[in-house]
Amino acid sequence: MQSILSLLLLFLANTTTGYLTPDPPGKYNVTLTTGPLIDYARNGRALMLSVFQPSTCASTVPVRYMPKKTAEFQGPFIQAIYNTTLNLTPLFLEAQLPVCSGHSGSCSDDHPILLFSPAYSIPRVYYSVLASAIASNGFIVITIDNPGIADIITYPDGHAVYNNDTEQSLTYIKTQIPIVATDASFVIDQLSNATAMAKLLPHRGPRPFPTDRVAMMGHSLGGVASVIAAGQDSRIRGAINWDATFIQLPPKSGVSQPVLLMSHGMADYSWPEAWPRLKGPKLWVNIANTTHATFTDVPILLQAAGQDLAATADLLGAIAPTEMLRILVAYTTAWMDGVFAGKIGGPLLESHQPSKFPEATIIKTGNF
Numbered sequence: 298m299q300s301i302l303s304l305l306l307l308f309l310a311n312t313t314t315g316y317l318t319p320d321p322p323g324k325y326n327v328t329l330t331t332g333p334l335i336d337y338a339r340n341g342r343a344l345m346l347s348v349f350q351p352s353t354c355a356s357t358v359p360v361r362y363m364p365k366k367t368a369e370f371q372g373p374f375i376q377a378i379y380n381t382t383l384n385l386t387p388l389f390l391e392a393q394l395p396v397c398s399g400h401s402g403s404c405s406d407d408h409p410i411l412l413f414s415p416a417y418s419i420p421r422v423y424y425s426v427l428a429s430a431i432a433s434n435g436f437i438v439i440t441i442d443n444p445g446i447a448d449i450i451t452y453p454d455g456h457a458v459y460n461n462d463t464e465q466s467l468t469y470i471k472t473q474i475p476i477v478a479t480d481a482s483f484v485i486d487q488l489s490n491a492t493a494m495a496k497l498l499p500h501r502g503p504r505p506f507p508t509d510r511v512a513m514m515g516h517s518l519g520g521v522a523s524v525i526a527a528g529q530d531s532r533i534r535g536a537i538n539w540d541a542t543f544i545q546l547p548p549k550s551g552v553s554q555p556v557l558l559m560s561h562g563m564a565d566y567s568w569p570e571a572w573p574r575l576k577g578p579k580l581w582v583n584i585a586n587t588t589h590a591t592f593t594d595v596p597i598l599l600q601a602a603g604q605d606l607a608a609t610a611d612l613l614g615a616i617a618p619t620e621m622l623r624i625l626v627a628y629t630t631a632w633m634d635g636v637f638a639g640k641i642g643g644p645l646l647e648s649h650q651p652s653k654f655p656e657a658t659i660i661k662t663g664n665f
């Protein structure tokens with residue numbers, strides 16, 4: 298019996314192309330639909346979206362994690378901007394995401410929508426495991442690529458748009474914040490455009506989404522842009538900033554929506570400065586043993602691929618990737634549940650469960 302099993306494993310090891318990322322941890326599985334959303338009022342600007350919808354399918358199928366063209370671009374690009382020999386191309390090429398196959402009508406619209414905005418020059422597909430984990434807890438998560446900001450966006454027809462900026466100057470990155478905010482407002486406009494939604498999600502038919510239950514979150518540039526966008530668009534009911542310096546401070550008049558900040562220990566000057574301008578419920582959680590890059594799928598992909606994590610600890614943090622995933626998902630979903638319930642609180646956010654996640658520490662809290 299034992300030897301049959303080992304033979305079988307050997308057989309699988311030799312025939313399987315790639316590896317599967319972890320199943321989403323929540324009470325749902327997810328469907329994934331990708332496609333462009335085109336802003337005809339801004340020269341046909343084509344955002345690329347991944348829409349993760351909670352669904353009740355009892356089994357999943359593996360789908361390619363990242364378009365081949367995008368994956369092949371990442372190796373050399375990341376090597377150039379991080380000055381590392383780590384080549385991420387194979388990791389991305391071989392990853393498979395478990396999602397519900399087809400659309401059997403088991404997706405409900407009855408979930409709030411979270412817009413997710415990536416880091417500067419990092420494509421949205423770096424966050425698909427995190428997005429599906431959040432979606433599996435009952436949110437429609439829409440990750441968004443902004444042309445000129447993502448290093449590469451590969452469209453369904455195979456063509457790509459590049460941003461070859463390897464300098465990554467903060468002065469330049471700052472100029473992209475209003476663009477990300479405008480793109481987010483455009484996506485919210487289009488949620489109520491039945492024709493645009495039917496093109497993006499053909500299985501749903503021409504029905505608008507309600508726009509009164511939308512919030513925004515993001516990593517790095519996407520995180521600070523989420524807070525700035527919330528200050529400008531009152532349809533954004535709450536915001537989460539994962540580990541971004543406030544290279545643009547919230548307006549002096551303040552941002553009234555609930556804002557969650559999650560940091561990797563940088564605690565830079567900008568957060569205490571931004572804090573008084575957050576006028577709604579607010580929470581700052583720090584996560585020990587992480588780096589800026591831990592707030593992406595990369596650590597969880599390395600683990601799923603069976604790579605040696607010690608070799609990348611300097612770049613990606615020493616925290617166990619599954620623990621990081623649990624922390625990000627727990628705080629994000631608790632925060633967004635509170636946003637849409639109109640009442641932020643509960644044991645995790647109120648610091649009554651300090652032993653649940655030893656790496657997570659509440660630094661500051663206000664207005665709830």
Ligand SMILES: *[C@@H]1O[C@H](CO)[C@@H](O)[C@H](O)[C@H]1NC(C)=O
Nearest residue numbers: 324325326353354355356357
């Ligand atoms: C999701 O799919 C997996 C198979 O990939 C299955 O084991 C699990 O039970 C499903 N979860 C739900 C909530 O249906």
Ligand SMILES: *[C@@H]1O[C@H](CO)[C@@H](O)[C@H](O)[C@H]1NC(C)=O
Nearest residue numbers: 376377378379380381382383
């Ligand atoms: C890149 O890394 C190499 C080796 O680690 C180092 O010698 C070099 O100075 C670094 N270059 C830059 C621009 O930081």
Ligand SMILES: *[C@@H]1O[C@H](CO)[C@@H](O)[C@H](O)[C@H]1NC(C)=O
Nearest residue numbers: 370449457458459460461462
């Ligand atoms: C950006 O990089 C892509 C892929 O390497 C290349 O095809 C394109 O010409 C570059 N664009 C610019 C403006 O350098």
Ligand SMILES: *[C@@H]1O[C@H](CO)[C@@H](O)[C@H](O)[C@H]1NC(C)=O
Nearest residue numbers: 335337490491492493494496
């Ligand atoms: C709605 O979407 C369709 C299809 O993308 C587009 O042609 C139309 O201009 C949009 N309408 C508005 C008001 O944005």
Ligand SMILES: *[C@@H]1O[C@H](CO)[C@@H](O)[C@H](O)[C@H]1NC(C)=O
Nearest residue numbers: 585586615616654655656657
């Ligand atoms: C950080 O990681 C080290 C080594 O794994 C561990 O000993 C330490 O407890 C961790 N710190 C926190 C705050 O969890």
